[in-house]
Amino acid sequence: MSQCLKKKMLFNPSNFKKNYNKNINNPELKKSLFRSRKIVDSRKIAIKSVSDFELLRNYSSEIKNISISNLHQLLINWEKNAKKNGTIVHWAENYEDVNKIIYKIAKKNKVKNVIKSKSMLTEESGLNDYLIKKEIKVTETDLGEYIIQNSNEPPSHIIAPAIHKSKEQVSELFSRIHNQKTTNNIEELTQQARENIRPHFFNADMGITGANFLISDSGSTVIVTNEGNGRMTNTLPKVHVAVTSIEKCISNFEELSLMLRVLTRSATSQNISNYISITTGTKKQKDLDGPKEFHVILMDVGRTKILESDTWEILKCIRCGACMNHCPVYHTIGGHPYGWVYPGPMGSILNSSLLGNKIAGDLPYASTLCNQCGVVCPVKIPLPELMVKLRNRKYKSINIFKFEKIILTFWAFISKNPRIFNFFISTIRKILKLQANKKNYISSILGLKFGWFIKRFLPKPK
Amino acid sequence: MSARTNILKKLRNIKLSHRTEDFKIDLKKIVPNFKNNEKFFRAKSIENNCLVETAKNIDEINDKILNFIQVNNYSHDLFVWPSLRKLNFSSKFKINSKKYNNEKVGVTSCFCGIAETGSLMFVSSESTPMSHSLLPESHIAIVRRADIVRTMEDGFKKYFEKESIDQLDRQICFISGPSRTADIELTMVIGVHGPKRLLILIIDDL
Numbered sequence: 001m002s003q004c005l006k007k008k009m010l011f012n013p014s015n016f017k018k019n020y021n022k023n024i025n026n027p028e029l030k031k032s033l034f035r036s037r038k039i040v041d042s043r044k045i046a047i048k049s050v051s052d053f054e055l056l057r058n059y060s061s062e063i064k065n066i067s068i069s070n071l072h073q074l075l076i077n078w079e080k081n082a083k084k085n086g087t088i089v090h091w092a093e094n095y096e097d098v099n100k101i102i103y104k105i106a107k108k109n110k111v112k113n114v115i116k117s118k119s120m121l122t123e124e125s126g127l128n129d130y131l132i133k134k135e136i137k138v139t140e141t142d143l144g145e146y147i148i149q150n151s152n153e154p155p156s157h158i159i160a161p162a163i164h165k166s167k168e169q170v171s172e173l174f175s176r177i178h179n180q181k182t183t184n185n186i187e188e189l190t191q192q193a194r195e196n197i198r199p200h201f202f203n204a205d206m207g208i209t210g211a212n213f214l215i216s217d218s219g220s221t222v223i224v225t226n227e228g229n230g231r232m233t234n235t236l237p238k239v240h241v242a243v244t245s246i247e248k249c250i251s252n253f254e255e256l257s258l259m260l261r262v263l264t265r266s267a268t269s270q271n272i273s274n275y276i277s278i279t280t281g282t283k284k285q286k287d288l289d290g291p292k293e294f295h296v297i298l299m300d301v302g303r304t305k306i307l308e309s310d311t312w313e314i315l316k317c318i319r320c321g322a323c324m325n326h327c328p329v330y331h332t333i334g335g336h337p338y339g340w341v342y343p344g345p346m347g348s349i350l351n352s353s354l355l356g357n358k359i360a361g362d363l364p365y366a367s368t369l370c371n372q373c374g375v376v377c378p379v380k381i382p383l384p385e386l387m388v389k390l391r392n393r394k395y396k397s398i399n400i401f402k403f404e405k406i407i408l409t410f411w412a413f414i415s416k417n418p419r420i421f422n423f424f425i426s427t428i429r430k431i432l433k434l435q436a437n438k439k440n441y442i443s444s445i446l447g448l449k450f451g452w453f454i455k456r457f458l459p460k461p462k
Numbered sequence: 463m464s465a466r467t468n469i470l471k472k473l474r475n476i477k478l479s480h481r482t483e484d485f486k487i488d489l490k491k492i493v494p495n496f497k498n499n500e501k502f503f504r505a506k507s508i509e510n511n512c513l514v515e516t517a518k519n520i521d522e523i524n525d526k527i528l529n530f531i532q533v534n535n536y537s538h539d540l541f542v543w544p545s546l547r548k549l550n551f552s553s554k555f556k557i558n559s560k561k562y563n564n565e566k567v568g569v570t571s572c573f574c575g576i577a578e579t580g581s582l583m584f585v586s587s588e589s590t591p592m593s594h595s596l597l598p599e600s601h602i603a604i605v606r607r608a609d610i611v612r613t614m615e616d617g618f619k620k621y622f623e624k625e626s627i628d629q630l631d632r633q634i635c636f637i638s639g640p641s642r643t644a645d646i647e648l649t650m651v652i653g654v655h656g657p658k659r660l661l662i663l664i665i666d667d668l
Binding site: 032035036038039049050051052055056059062066068069071072075076081084085091092093097141142143144147160161162163165166167170186187189190191193194197198201217218220226227228229231232234235246253254257258260261268271272273274275276277278279280281282283284286287288289290298300304307308312 | 464465466468469470472473474476478485487491492493494495506509510544560561578579580581586587588591592593596613614615618627628629630631632633634635636637638639640641642643644645646647648649651653654655656657
């Protein structure tokens, strides 16, 4: 798979169990994750600023259903319109191609300094490492991305990438890289970042952004940001590259207006984000600002494969992060154990759909199936349902002699035979009764503490 | 075969049909029911951490800008949109329109205001570039009262009355308040890469 995966074995979804166990016992992380629960409350308030949020969810879900069903036509149309306005369109089937295309553009334009506004797709392709190896300097400009780039870590949340860091940790990092005194004042830290990143905006010869939406009718790309770094990145450098994937395409501006209502409320609990930039083509002849070259890279990389499968609905995702903000598992383990670009419920599904069962097959089990994610998803993706489908897929694919498969096959067998089932359950009950202590709790089996019993008790069966 | 051909071929062969026949968006059921665009715009802009004031004529605009500069301890250098050069700005100001020269205050008008979210809509052109609303530490935006529309949809409608969808301007941008972040401990801080302050001046006409 990608180079980023090979390099960071620690952040590998196949180490899921080991990594989440480490995180559960990290008190500092626990504090940071606890803080993140306030998003749940702020979203509750934000969705009241429209008259009927449920109806809005229905509309946006329908818009995504329709556009995903018509991607072929929408993309052909989008490309035609984009080219009319001077956009150079590239298509890429794998990560190597994405990185190569960008490097080729950089080389042609003699690019030395690249600034980036947040793009999860370039995290997927491992672009930063690729460009740095080719001796091109890459600076992430989103405050969260800037923090984690300089700590040499991957993002742990798709909207707030450094959500796992405390202000003390950020302060220590900034004092080291900015050569300034430590401070625990968050405003001062933000100010430091502003002052230190600003020269990069003016020195950069290439800006890389993602795109939240593509608009088929006009050939435009849309980005939604709060910090203003996205606007800097698509206005100041002479070359702008937007990296996006094929499922982001919608039809027109009415659909965009509607999707924005649901996206910003779900993502950051705002009625609208501070900056929405709709970019169509290059700088016009007499314009004072804007890039001379505008490239858009349309990535497939597994998307068409997902479209053919029974988990296609994950492609409706608009990357708001509401599912992880509401996930009890995410709140307990944080984003890094998911081991790849996307954490939380949408990440469990997308990572394992894109990387396959062998690498990321454990992720769909990172859920209690409580459906909080399904209830808040702005485009009504049935996330728990998809996770169950992926668990099934994994079960079918594993070797018949694996312990997990033997247990599950055994369980399926007795569940189908009521007599055996009753006998089995009553035997278990008898054994458990014998294990109970004086307070009528079971804290170990045959004196052994394992699994469930390490942290919890069972009540004595009646 | 090229990546383009491959991807499009795969997409053409996938038969998904999730189309609902009578799907129609009824915006009235979504957008809150307000009557006065300006009043709602004002309230929402303030929620977005903007300063909002009104001015009747160019003299009042000059006064408001002077006052703003004084309060924030800025110099008299202004980075003003080329389209506004025709206005009678006070001679106290030193006005630059072309290449950004570290002015602290950018002055622009806008394409229209959006009442629903308290946003300003900007359209890039030769005389209305994007840098002026982005690079200075503070941004002053002048909006005509008559240009405040109800929703983003209305903003687009207004735009497409004059422009053809075939040839859009390079950038359409919605700005809703000064730049902000919550990337450290989810604590909201105003003023990151974009302007730290946004003053909106609502006027009758220019």
